[in-house]
Amino acid sequence: MKDKGRFGQFGGFYVPEVLIPALEEMEEAFYQYYKDDKFVAELNTLYCDYAGRPTPLYYATRFSELVGFKVYIKREDLLHGGAHKVNNCLGQGLLAKYMGKTKLIAETGAGQHGLATSMIGALFGMQTKIFMGAIDVDRQSVNVHKMRLCGAEVISVSGGTRTLKDAINEALRYWTSNISDTFYLFGTVCGPHPYPTIVKHFQTCIGTEARRQCLEKIGRLPDIVTACVGGGSNAIGIFNAFVEDKTVKLIGVEPAGRGIATGKHAAPLSAGRVGILHGTKMYLMQDGDGQILDTESISAGLDYPGVGPEHCLLKDTKRAEYVAVEDEAVLDIFDIFTKCEGILPALESSHSLAWVYSQRNKLPADTVVVVNLSGRGDKDVGIVEKNRPVK
Amino acid sequence: MKTYKQTFAELKQAALIPFFVIGDPDFDTSLAIVKAAIDAGADILELGIAFSDPIADGPTIQKADIRAIDAGMNIQKAKDFIKKIKAYKDIPIGLLMYYNLIYQYGTEKFFADFAAAGVNSVLIADLSIDDADEVLAPAQKAGLDTVFMVTPNTETERAKRIAEKCTGFIYTVSLLGVTGGRDQLSDMIKPLITRLKSITDVPVCVGFGVSTPKHAVQLAQAGADGVIIGSRIVKIIEDNLNDKKSIPAKVAEFIKEIKKAI
Numbered sequence: 178m179k180d181k182g183r184f185g186q187f188g189g190f191y192v193p194e195v196l197i198p199a200l201e202e203m204e205e206a207f208y209q210y211y212k213d214d215k216f217v218a219e220l221n222t223l224y225c226d227y228a229g230r231p232t233p234l235y236y237a238t239r240f241s242e243l244v245g246f247k248v249y250i251k252r253e254d255l256l257h258g259g260a261h262k263v264n265n266c267l268g269q270g271l272l273a274k275y276m277g278k279t280k281l282i283a284e285t286g287a288g289q290h291g292l293a294t295s296m297i298g299a300l301f302g303m304q305t306k307i308f309m310g311a312i313d314v315d316r317q318s319v320n321v322h323k324m325r326l327c328g329a330e331v332i333s334v335s336g337g338t339r340t341l342k343d344a345i346n347e348a349l350r351y352w353t354s355n356i357s358d359t360f361y362l363f364g365t366v367c368g369p370h371p372y373p374t375i376v377k378h379f380q381t382c383i384g385t386e387a388r389r390q391c392l393e394k395i396g397r398l399p400d401i402v403t404a405c406v407g408g409g410s411n412a413i414g415i416f417n418a419f420v421e422d423k424t425v426k427l428i429g430v431e432p433a434g435r436g437i438a439t440g441k442h443a444a445p446l447s448a449g450r451v452g453i454l455h456g457t458k459m460y461l462m463q464d465g466d467g468q469i470l471d472t473e474s475i476s477a478g479l480d481y482p483g484v485g486p487e488h489c490l491l492k493d494t495k496r497a498e499y500v501a502v503e504d505e506a507v508l509d510i511f512d513i514f515t516k517c518e519g520i521l522p523a524l525e526s527s528h529s530l531a532w533v534y535s536q537r538n539k540l541p542a543d544t545v546v547v548v549n550l551s552g553r554g555d556k557d558v559g560i561v562e563k564n565r566p567v568k
Numbered sequence: 569m570k571t572y573k574q575t576f577a578e579l580k581q582a583a584l585i586p587f588f589v590i591g592d593p594d595f596d597t598s599l600a601i602v603k604a605a606i607d608a609g610a611d612i613l614e615l616g617i618a619f620s621d622p623i624a625d626g627p628t629i630q631k632a633d634i635r636a637i638d639a640g641m642n643i644q645k646a647k648d649f650i651k652k653i654k655a656y657k658d659i660p661i662g663l664l665m666y667y668n669l670i671y672q673y674g675t676e677k678f679f680a681d682f683a684a685a686g687v688n689s690v691l692i693a694d695l696s697i698d699d700a701d702e703v704l705a706p707a708q709k710a711g712l713d714t715v716f717m718v719t720p721n722t723e724t725e726r727a728k729r730i731a732e733k734c735t736g737f738i739y740t741v742s743l744l745g746v747t748g749g750r751d752q753l754s755d756m757i758k759p760l761i762t763r764l765k766s767i768t769d770v771p772v773c774v775g776f777g778v779s780t781p782k783h784a785v786q787l788a789q790a791g792a793d794g795v796i797i798g799s800r801i802v803k804i805i806e807d808n809l810n811d812k813k814s815i816p817a818k819v820a821e822f823i824k825e826i827k828k829a830i
Binding site for chain 1: 625637645667669693698718722744
């Protein structure tokens with residue numbers, strides 16, 4: 178490898194030897210193409226014509242009135258596929274094509290990354306396999322169906338806790354047996370180097386647009402930028418463009434599930450210890466010996482025991498602040514926000530909205546907050562209905 | 569304490585190295601199984617400490633890890649287990665495990681404590697030589713040999729660098745993939761053994777997918793200094809969980825078969 182892929186003490190590439198050549202090949206291809214004129218032009222065309230970029234920055238009038246300060250929504254929910262995941266999938270998918278790979282594999286939690294990968298598999302005519310925990314297959318059946326409609330094979334993973342972590346285990350195992358023709362399209366800013374760097378690069382379009390839109394619409398930078406954090410790709414995507422703007426507060430919101438104190442959550446930055454899983458050093462939910470703990474969150478997309486290594490560094494350097502909100506607050510805000518704005522937020526993104534709501538009447542009225550609405554909530558109506566039946 | 573060097577020097581044929589997950593299916597049965605394997609002719613032991621997320625392992629060893637954890641296995645008990653084995657017989661023991669368990673214990677302390685318990689080396693499945701710095705000094709300080717993996721897709725220049733860092737043996741992965749029994753040996757392994765033999769004198773021990781006496785013979789003939797058999801043996805445990813008392817004899821029988829073939 179050319180680089181160690183470190184973010185302070187975090188990151189790296191802690192993988193079995195068999196994967197090293199595959200990661201080297203990927204690193205080399207990424208450095209070769211990510212600034213290549215032809216690659217960039219092709220990707221930008223796809224971002225625009227296929228995915229629907231740029232996405233709007235929307236001033237949420239009624240929600241702003243409710244909380245007592247100005248809330249702008251970065252509408253990644255409007256993207257093709259319904260979430261920010263398509264940004265990364267187009268980037269990595271195009272990279273796979275430039276590398277001459279013919280098959281894609283991916284892990285998925287909520288199914289958004291699986292769906293985006295399946296779309297890109299269809300778009301580029303690549304055979305696609307999606308690894309998904311059996312519990313997630315069950316609770317996100319609509320997305321599973323959509324993936325299959327795109328021609329992907331969805332493999333239900335019944336090992337371990339049957340969620341995202343186990344889907345990653347299985348995808349990594351499959352990859353070790355099929356590295357010559359298969360590209361592992363990783364979904365978030367975790368995993369071994371070069372993934373955290375690659376995924377950040379392809380998601381930074383969110384922040385670059387949002388920053389420009391703020392300057393155009395408001396004439397200044399926002400005071401606060403907030404996003405939900407599972408693995409952390411949508412958050413890094415928007416944070417990265419503001420990291421150098423020291424006046425902008427960055428708030429990442431983790432899933433506190435049933436409450437941090439209960440242990441039933443998925444918030445390693447709030448209540449984890451540094452450890453190593455899936456090729457990277459990061460804050461991790463684990464027991465005293467280092468066995469990985471079960472996670473729990475109402476949002477399948479955030480249900481992961483680790484978190485991107487760069488978030489770990491941003492936490493330690495205090496450049497970003499990480500908080501956690503519980504499932505109940507997430508369900509509350511899903512209802513409140515939808516009734517205010519007529520926009521269904523994904524349960525993942527609802528975490529950041531819930532934090533914003535928790536600040537109501539606590540911030541000065543001229544405060545500008547940008548929320549990354551990373552996905553739409555259509556996929557979650559069944560879960561919401563189950564927990565909060567509409568009377 | 570018997571070293572790898574002494575063991576390989578004494579052997580006239582390839583070393584027989586069975587792999588077990590410590591505490592599978594429970595502490596006492598596991599102890600009886602490993603003792604039976606020693607009596608049946610194992611030359612070196614490769615022992616795993618169960619991890620919740622073993623990404624280099626196929627279904628057979630994943631299930632063994634879960635069995636061990638469910639039966640209450642943990643790091644302290646694994647250390648006791650090794651002491652009990654060493655008290656039974658002075659046989660070289662290599663640990664094969666995942667990095668997080670070591671990292672949480674404290675790398676330096678882990679190497680020191682497990683050296684004291686009687687292990688000869690600690691191979692970390694998810695730590696490549698690129699990060700060898702994190703473990704070489706603790707290993708040396710504890711007086712342990714070092715073992716790293718080479719795979720069929722490892723380029724020769726890199727294989728040389730790996731070999732230079734191995735003092736015990738080179739754990740040579742026979743195929744591209746995870747652990748698990750296979751019907752046929754991969755056609756990649758013979759060229760890999762030849763390639764390694766041309767660049768190093770460190771013993772070459774082959775694992776992953778080694779499942780039958782015939783495989784062991786083929787590897788020995790190809791120049792392997794040791795054969796590591798894991799999933800095939802662990803499968804015997806899995807297949808006889810309803811009659812645990814029968815497992816040690818069944819494992820011993822299989823090991824004798826391999827030993828005879830080599």
